[in-house]
Amino acid sequence: MPDLPWYVYAMLLAPLALVLFAAAYKTLQVRAAREWPQTPGKVVISDSEVREIRVLDDSREDNYRLEQRNFANIVYQYAVAGKQLRNNRVSIGEDRGNFEVAETIAKYPVGTAVTVFYNPLHPNEAVLERDLPKGLWGCLGIGTAVVLAIVFGGVFGLNRLTGFVSTRLVNPKFSPMVVVFGAFGLVIALFALAMRRQSQLAKHWPVVPGTIKMSDVQQYRNAPTQNGVRGEVMYQRQASFAYSYNNVAYTCIEGSLATGANSTSGWLMRKFTTAYQDGAGVNVYVNPANPSEATLNPRGGVILIWILGLLALAFWGLAWFVATRG
Incomplete structure (x- = not known):
């Protein structure tokens, strides 16, 4: 295994750790919700609405940006201890918007009789669905294995590739630079191809x-x-x-x-x-x-796709220049 500082691996694995932590926290919420009592309710509003949410963005001064997203607005009415209450939270899972809006509206049309699960300590807190998606932890397990394979395999592979390249250069000390330039060019090229594919589909x-x-x-x-x-x-x-x-x-x-x-x-x-x-x-x-x-x-991204393609060629050109001229 390449002898890299521990914080390099920490930075590479930090996103995975955050996902697993969020999943574990949500699982605890689901277990708590299983103890909530239930009461009959009725859907009184079923439509779409736009909500403005904060999205983390460390490139900005405030570390976030505001983004408008579409949500299914399912408002249901229920009663607890003779008090009429309303809520619009459907699932115990986090709804970040722009996902299954039409499907949720079709599932809960106005007038639908529903079972409402509510927090006995705070009856205003309620949901219609208190289970996480089936197979969530299985998918996370597979995803974790894939991420670990990519991270450690990528680091190990780059290390081996650098050693392989160094034996074929006039000046072996430039092999890390050649590999880095070549890798940057490859990543940019793949990103440009993905954007081109998306643009072709959108047409x-x-x-x-x-x-x-x-x-x-x-x-x-x-x-x-x-x-x-x-x-x-x-x-x-x-x-x-x-x-x-x-x-x-x-x-x-x-x-x-x-x-x-x-x-x-x-x-x-x-x-x-x-x-x-x-x-x-x-x-x-x-x-x-x-x-x-x-x-x-x-077709609005065609120019950007060309720019990315030229940038990838520039990195590959740098890699070739360093490899042949030192």
């Missing part, structure tokens, strides 16, 4: 009419530097639009790759990104597998 998504709700250049500040210097002010084009798919209403922030770009120049964002008139009618390309995902321009 064939169903098209529905939509309406622009907001189109503007947003600004935010980058996170401070390691020296404590305040981050730069950044600008990003955003366009949100409303549409309906299979009789369910959705709202989406422009999903094309072009609008995800940001810059320190507000002028560049306004000059070279697509602006839409508020209230204007547009054609919306909707992902039928997850209608919360949509875009106004499936």
Whole structure:
């Protein structure tokens, strides 16, 4: 095994540890909810709604950004000790939005009789489903094994690859640099191919009419530097639009790759990104597998894909130059 500092492995495995911790914590909540009493209830509202949630983003000064997502709004009414209560939490699991919105609405139409499980200490806390998805821990176990194999196999493989390359260079001391440049180029190329694949699929998504709700250049500040210097002010084009798919209403922030770009120049964002008139009618390309995902321009990321491809070639060129010229 490569002799790397312990904190390198800690950083590589930290995301996996967070996922496992969250799953364990949620399992404890499920076990507690199994002891909750139940009472009959009735669905009184069943539709979709947009909620603004915080998303962790350590690249920003506030360490988060606000993001609009679609949720199934299932409001049910029930009674505890003669007091009428309402709640809209369906599952004990976390709902981060943009997932199975239409399916949940179809499962709980208005007027449906439901069984409500409520917290006897705080009757306002209630759910309709108190079980985690079946096979969750099995999937997590398989996922953990795959991640561990990728992390340790990748580190070990890069170490062996560096040793292999060093025997074929005029100056073996440059072998780590050659491997790193080549690996960066490979990762960027794979990312560009994935984006191209997504763009190709989006061209064939169903098209529905939509309406622009907001189109503007947003600004935010980058996170401070390691020296404590305040981050730069950044600008990003955003366009949100409303549409309906299979009789369910959705709202989406422009999903094309072009609008995800940001810059320190507000002028560049306004000059070279697509602006839409508020209230204007547009054609919306909707992902039928997850209608919360949509875009106004499936070809919007072509330029970025080309840039990534050229960047991958540049890294491979550097690897070749270092390998042949030292």
